[in-house]
Amino acid sequence: MLSVEQMNEIKELQASCEDDGGFELKLNWDMLATRKEGTKDDFFHYENGQLVGFLGIYGFGTKVELCGMVHPNWRRKGIFTGLLKEAIKEAQNRGTRQILLNAPAGSESAKGFLETVPNRYFVTEYQMKWDGTAPPSSEGVILRHSTERDNPLEIRLEVECFGFLEQEAATYHQELKESSSENFYIVEAYGEPVGKMRVDHPNGEAWIYGFAILPEYQGKGIGRKALSCIIAEEDKAGRPLFLEVEAKNAHALRLYESCGFKSYHAQDYYEYLL
Structure with missing residues (x-):
């Protein structure tokens, strides 16, 4: 579990890196805030008492994403290389089957x-924001809160x-419900x-995650109507609404765009080659 001091140090370092590079880092603050005691997920490098390097492991079953940063004044000194080696070793010890390196699409330092490391491009993920467009009808579709009996479907x-593999999906789902x-x-x-979706409310915003409709029900307008339901609910509460979608999922991208979501930022993912 990260301390308040560590969280503040990470935020300060993030601000320095983003101000210098003109990009946004995806540090998954919801996951940082719910780290489990005794789990090595976060790696730090200090110089003269100042945090100048950080890298976090974000687990999704036996797939992990790595995202980190080094203060602009401390780059090209091998700091990030050292942090990455530690994180890769930890991920391998866990039996991870895929390691993805997360880099802001506009970061020249990340590129x-x-x-310098073995990898191949995997996917680009877009962050999207609802632009206030009136949603289509949601007739015939409702959202209700998940219960224990819904676990098999989820x-x-x-x-x-x-x-996901079935066992890792079950483990991931259980951990998510316990900690989120x-x-x-x-x-x-x-x-x-x-289908299903998760909605988080950090800093007065609403974020949609894990939105999925069973394949046999896709293409019937259900996803669009489900989005209409959550748009109406969050708009009534006065919250700006965001989501994330992978670019390779062209159908989902078109679905979100048809409901008034516009892309404003992108994250590139590269598969680390072991």
């Missing part, structure tokens, strides 16, 4: 570093829509549970 959706303060929703279409 330069990636040229696990199935992780497997069929996000590529997010709202877990089930999408029902005409009385049948067919």
